[in-house]
Amino acid sequence: MADAKQQQRVRLFIFEQFLEHGVPPVLEEVMTAFSLSRADAEAVLIDLEAARHIALVKGTARILMAWPFSAVATPFRTTVRGRTYFANCAWDAIAFHAMLGDDIAVDSFCHHCGKPIQIEMSEGHATRVDPPETLVYFARPPTEWWEDITTTCGNTMVFFASPEHRDESDLAGADESNSLTPDQTYTLSVPSYGTKLALDYARPSKEVYLAHWAAMGLSTGFWKL
Numbered sequence: 600m601a602d603a604k605q606q607q608r609v610r611l612f613i614f615e616q617f618l619e620h621g622v623p624p625v626l627e628e629v630m631t632a633f634s635l636s637r638a639d640a641e642a643v644l645i646d647l648e649a650a651r652h653i654a655l656v657k658g659t660a661r662i663l664m665a666w667p668f669s670a671v672a673t674p675f676r677t678t679v680r681g682r683t684y685f686a687n688c689a690w691d692a693i694a695f696h697a698m699l700g701d702d703i704a705v706d707s708f709c710h711h712c713g714k715p716i717q718i719e720m721s722e723g724h725a726t727r728v729d730p731p732e733t734l735v736y737f738a739r740p741p742t743e744w745w746e747d748i749t750t751t752c753g754n755t756m757v758f759f760a761s762p763e764h765r766d767e768s769d770l771a772g773a774d775e776s777n778s779l780t781p782d783q784t785y786t787l788s789v790p791s792y793g794t795k796l797a798l799d800y801a802r803p804s805k806e807v808y809l810a811h812w813a814a815m816g817l818s819t820g821f822w823k824l
């Protein structure tokens with residue numbers, strides 16, 4: 600079991616490497632950077648996954664997700680500080696703005712028809728949304744997100760070019776669902792992404808999430824934890 604301080608430092612290392620290189624560090628780089636044996640480095644990554652800071656490729660010590668970063672190509676690309684990154688989902692694509700504060704440009708697609716979607720965010724607001732009716736759709740309620748976070752991020756948090764395309768999509772029709780604007784999605788991101796690059800970052804508590812969602816007016820049965 601790695602100590603908490605070391606876990607913090609490895610977590611930050613992963614995010615800094617993703618930010619600098621667009622890809623996560625491999626296990627050998629964690630071993631070298633922290634003078635760890637293979638088994639000890641792997642144990643730290645497993646602890647970080649258990650603490651919901653990262654997701655590993657199943658059955659390996661390879662980093663797949665360190666939200667908002669994705670190690671693999673996705674339909675969600677965010678350009679910021681002159682670099683383009685793959686995000687895990689529509690929410691993550693916008694969350695880069697909350698994590699870094701800088702202006703971002705998102706290039707994605709309508710999950711239904713594949714039409715390009717472009718969003719630009721500055722100072723906490725969308726300055727360009729094309730097509731203008733674009734929405735961020737959460738097909739699964741928060742209570743189910745962590746049942747299989749790779750599926751949740753990879754398949755159920757998407758953009759639609761319009762409410763009509765959402766309703767025609769195979770993701771629509773669930774009893775519990777929700778659609779947010781890009782601005783709402785940015786606001787949603789602030790508690791969980793705003794301090795990601797701090798050494799002592801901690802995931803918000805359930806109470807913090809619920810209070811934040813309620814303040815946003817998200818108090819339907821969907822937004823429960």
Ligand SMILES: [Zn+2]
Pocket residue numbers: 709710711712713714759760761764
């Ligand atoms: Zn569409």
